[in-house]
Structures are given as C-alpha cells and as structure tokens.
Amino acid sequence: MTTLRDVKVGESCTVAALTGTGALKRRIMDMGLTKGTRVHVRKVAPLGDPVELTVRGYELSIRKDEAASIEVTGVAQGE
C-alpha cells in the first residue's frame, strides 16, 4: 500500500485510510486529513524531514513517520 511518505514533492494524492491510533490519529484527522481528502505535498524541510502539505486550503507540516501512517491512492503530479 502506498503511504503519504512515498509521495514525492510536487505530487498530490487522496487519503484512503489512517493506520495510526489514539492521539496521533485523532490529531491528523482533526487537522483535516480525513478519508477522501485531496493532499498536495508542497515541500520537504531542509534537513529532509518533516514535509509540508497543502490540505483544505492551508499549509500543514507533518513528520515522515506520521505520514507513513496515512495510506493514499490516486497519486498524480501537480496540485
């Protein structure tokens, strides 16, 4: 299964499922990353982690480890 971690900078994808649990999962959902949401990977931090996403019209930063708990589909180039 592809996760958000594998999506490259400049690509977009759709959230399919969240595999995390507890506080982390709830936090990710609270920030708007729910099933069916379109996400654009905007950039990666200078030290290689975390990544910056555009979701629901705003910028969100998330660690790669946490991105790995988000399964995605429909990966495509562009916003």
Add this chain to the structure above:
Amino acid sequence: MAETMIGLAGNPNCGKTTLFNELTGSNGYVGNWPGVTVEKKQATWRTDKSVTFVDLPGIYSLSPYTPEEVVSRDYIVEERPDAVINLVDATNLERNLYLTTQLLEAGRPVVVGLNMCDLLKERGDVIDVAALSERLGVPVVQVSALRNTNLDELVKKAVAAGQAGRVQPGAKCFSPEVEEALEKISQIVSDCCDANLVRWYSVKVFERDSEAVKQLHLSSAQLNQAEKVIKAVEKSRDDDAESIITSDRYDWIAETMGACVKKAPKKLSMSERIDKVVTSRVLGLPIFVAVMFVVYYIAVSTVGDWGTVWANDEVFGEGWELFGMAIPSIPAVVEGWLTAAGASDMVSSLVLDGIVGGVGSVLGFIPQMLVLFMMLAFLEDCGYMSRVAFVMDRLFRRFGLSGKSFIPFLISSGCGVPGVMATKTIENEKDRRMTAMLTTMIPCGAKTPIIALVMGVLVGGADAWWVAPMFYFLGLAAIVVSALMLKKTRMFAGEPAPFVMELPDYHLPALKSWWLHVWERISAYLKKAATIIFAACVIVWFLSSFGFASWEGGDGSFGFLASLPGAPEYSADYSLLAIVAGAISWIFAPLGADSWQATAASINALIAKENLVSTFGTIFGLGEATEGDPVMWQAFAAMFTDGAGVMHAGAMCAFVAFNMLDAPCFAAIGTIRRQMDSPKWFWFAIGYQCVFAWCVGLIINQLWELFVLGNFGFWTVVAFVLLAGMIFQIIRPMPKTEREDEKILAQLA
C-alpha cells in the same frame, strides 16, 4: 446588569489574542490553568466592566488528547460561561469551522465572529454570511480584530445570547445513519446529564471519548446498549467511530463551503512566495542561521547588553549621565534618603544590600528582556516561529525535544530568565516542561565571570581560546544527556508528541498587539521580582549579615554582625550563612569542595550567579578584587590545594561544573516556578538540576583523582556506578507507559 462571562474560543492564529487585547486593553489577570502550563487570561470588557472575557487556548478541536483542548472543553462544559464567542479565520474557513461544529454542541450559546474578512476581499473570495448563519444556526458577525471593526456588535450579540440563555441545537452535520445512532444514544444519556448537553454527550459516547464518558457515570448495561449501536454503524461504514464522526463533520463543512463561499481563482499569495524562499531546501538553513544570529546579536550582545550594563552598572551601580547631566544611581539616592532619615546601619544594610542589591540585580535584566521579547513576539506574530520548528525539528526530536526548544537555548546563553519564558512558544506540554527545566544549564552572561576565574587559575590569564567553549560544551552535553535520560522517566515517557503543525500565513504584526504581547510578559516578571525574589533576597541577606560574636574577645551574643562590639572587618566567617554552609558542606565532600566558603558562595550565587566570584572576594578579604586579578586566582586555587601542596584541579572543575548546572539564580527560579505553575513540577525541576549537577561534579572530581592523582576510594566506585546508571538510562528501551499498560490489561480481560 448582571455579570456576564464570555469564553473566547478559536483556532491558533485566528486573531483571538488580538481580539482579546482589543476588547479588554489587556487589563486582566494572566496565569495558568490549574495543573498545566497552559496560559489562562481573563479580563473585563473596556466598554462595560460587567462583561468578563476568558481567553481559551488556541485549539483545533475538542478532543481529550491535549491539555489545551481538555482545559477548553472543561471550561465550557463544566464552568458554563454565559456565552462563547468563536472567532473564525475567514481565509481558512474550512478548517476553522471544524472546531465550530464541536463548539455548537457544547451546550452554551455560541456567536461566531468572522475575522480577517478584509484579507478575504483582497483575495476576491465572497462569503454569504446570512447563509452561513442559517446553516450553523447561530449569529455570524463579520469583524476585523486588527482594525477594531464590528467588535462591539459581536460582544453585544454574545451578551444578548447569554442573557436569552437559549442554546442552539447544533448543526446536524452527520450522515443519516450516524444521526440515527446518536438519537438512540441520546435516549440513553438524557437522564444522566443537563438537557443542553445531551447532543454533546451523545457524540462523545459515540466517539468513545473516555474522559467525557466517565463524567456521565453510566451503568454497564447502558454502556453495553450504546456499544451495540456504535458497533452496528462501525460495521456498516467499515471504520472506527472516532473517524466516522470526524469525516462526517468535514464532509458537512465541505458542503457548507460549497453553499456559502464563492472562491476566486487561486493566485500565488505573498505568503506562499515568501515561504518558497524562507523554508526552501537550499536557503532554509542559511536564512534560519541568519535570523537567529540577528536575534542573538541584538538581544544578547548589543542592544540588550547595553541595556543590562546600563541598568546594572549605572542605574543600580555608579550613576549615569544624560545629556551631560549626572544622574545618581538608585542605591546612591536610597542611601541618601536613609542617611537623611537617620536609619541605623542594620536598616541601611537591609535596604541597600538586601533589597536594592538583590531585587536590583533582577530588575537589571528588564531592558534586555524588553528587547528580547520584542523580537520573539515579532517572530511569533509574523509566523516565522512555526517555520523554526519546521526547520529544526529533525535535529531536536532525537533528544526528545521540540524544534522550538532551540530558541530558549539560544536566549539562555544571554540570560536564563527570558530563556525560560521563551518556552511559552512550544505547543507540546512535555516538550515545554523539559525545555524549561534544562535551558538554564547553558552558561548565561552572569556565569562568565566564573569561567574567567577558572581560566585565570588554569592558564594564568593566557589567551586560552578553549576554556570558554568548553563550558558551553558542558552545558550542551548536560542538556542532551538530561533530555535522553528524562525522556525515559515516568514523567516524560509516552508516545512521542505528534508533530502535525499548521504553518500559518505570514503577516506583519499590528503594533498594538505586538506591544501588549511584550508588556504582558514583562509585567508578569516584574510581579515575580516584587514577591518571591524579594523574599528570597531578604532571607539570604539575613543569613549573611547576622551571626554570633564568637571571635576572639567577642561575647558570643547574636545580632547584626557589623554593629556587634569588636567585629572584625570581614565578619562573614561568623555569619549564620557560615554556620549553615558549614553544616551542609559535607554534601560536597565527594566533589572535593567541602569548605564552608565554597558552600556559602554557592548559596550566595543563587541571588545572582556572578555573586560566586564577589563572595570569594569578601570571604578571602580581597575586597573588590575581580575575576581578572591574579590575587583572586591564587586565593581560589589555594582553596583546592591540600596540606601537601597538591592542587586538586578536578575538585575545582567539579565545583564550577556544579555551580554551572545546579538551580539557577532566584530570578530564573522564580520564572521556572511561574512557567510550571505547579509545585510538584517546580520542585522536580529544581531538584533534578541540583542532583544532576552534584552527580556531574562527583564524576568529574573522582575521575580526575583516579586518573591524574591516582587516588581510589569509596567515592570512586560511586562515580562509576553513577556513570553506568546514566548510560543505562540513556540506552535502555522506553518503559511502558500507563496508557500501554491499560491497553494490555484490556486485551487480557
């Protein structure tokens, strides 16, 4: 009119602080919520003092997972304010409405303030306010917190809603299947709670929010019944209940956005253009270093330092000049008054040495803090602070700290007081506490005389570039080691804090709210100086100036030393401080620094770290000798030289290391106390600092004794045991936390 209590709720960065300041003029009380390091602000309305606002922390949701969210929901649900104003950032409506849908259910009348509509207009987007109000079922008022437009109308609507006491039914934002299930659950919970909270608790039971369910005291039969309903929906949706609720909310919001908002075609905004450069892979780090250098340069080495020197050496020292006019220093003025009033020596000493000297050395940091807070508030308000975390996270996460810990550490190299205060910008509570505990281990400006003294003894004033960096390295190493060890203690263990953080748009902060932001912190510090620090200074003054006349020819009577008959010029040897220090100096025997003078100096250093050196000056009878004087070096070295003339450099390093790492000065201790706002955490922090410093000193001294002087003894063994214990604590696996224990128990049951 009756008293009205209004809670202000909203996402971080929605302009809530600006709104609060505009409404109240920031005239109120600033403290923490009980038991957590989350800030609580409360103040009355400028226009009508019978209206009180409580500024809730900026939150994204009402989940039970972060202290900010728990504090907010407990306040609304349990303390029942008359109304809640939900400030919403119109430029980021979709995510902001997510909190709104939850606030609508919390059983209090809600009024929505739509902020930043001016920015929205620039963008070309249009919001149909009437339609939005209808869909939410509550009044929606367009405001600008920054330009103070429509704020009075917003408050009036909220006051009216509070007086009417009618609570909105809440948006029907869930899918039909879930609404049906909630209906069933509401029948179960309706007897157990207030009628206004049925919807709230129904959703919470459905989400399996254990904190909220606990408050209901449901019977196990009722719980089973609810569980059946939840399971059925989970099965048909093939997802867990919490996710279903969240997804449905966002789906309903997306629908609302479609119905109420007309979006203009998207252009690259100014903020995005700035961010393209500022956090880019290539320029991100150099820009970060440059920004930090500017902050450090202005706040610590130039403007801030001039301020401190002016305040400490001139206003509280020798007096100063303004346009050629000599202005006497505060101590000189006070001394004049005291003489004119015919005060006794004892009163003069209390006022001058104890109060003006002690509190003055604390107040001396005000100009520097002012400069620093202005810069920090600017970085925070303009949006760069979250980019700092974005850029530095990877490095600091390894030590169980947050990327934002970098700023307190950097500032602490100037002064620990603003350093500890700067931890306020860290969102995660564990990270915030850990950073506040450790940040004063970085050598601050007041510790440099101690470094200079050691340098003098070791290399006799030669230009030894490596001595000073060695102490900064010691501080950094102490922080890293401590962080790695503490991370695995019960108090800090647990799942690593999720780093899911908004990167808000950049904007230029408004001058007024910027200044209020700065003033709030400075005034909190001033209050501390007037209370705790004042008391501590008086106590230390009492200890060091009172004692028994036990010198040759003395009659053994107790009193103010300087006025006892026949007192020698340096009477410190007979003070209570000498007695207390002598009684506890055995603690420092394993460090090789068990003379009472060393202990007394460490106690005096609590007033201000630079006192360590001046205390030696007094005790050795060297008067005003400074750290640069060879006499001072000799006297200091003599203290660590035994009868056989062997210099114990290890003991000296141990003593200095202890004083670098132990509890900081009273000003910083007071700040830690305020930041933690919990006696348990405060004493844990101070206790840890002292014990850790003692262990480090012991290890340094004993290893030096063993490897350089070839002495082996009981304490050498202790040193190795401590060293091994530290290494074990660092490399051992993360202990299981209570939450995981619960999970395991649940699986077994």
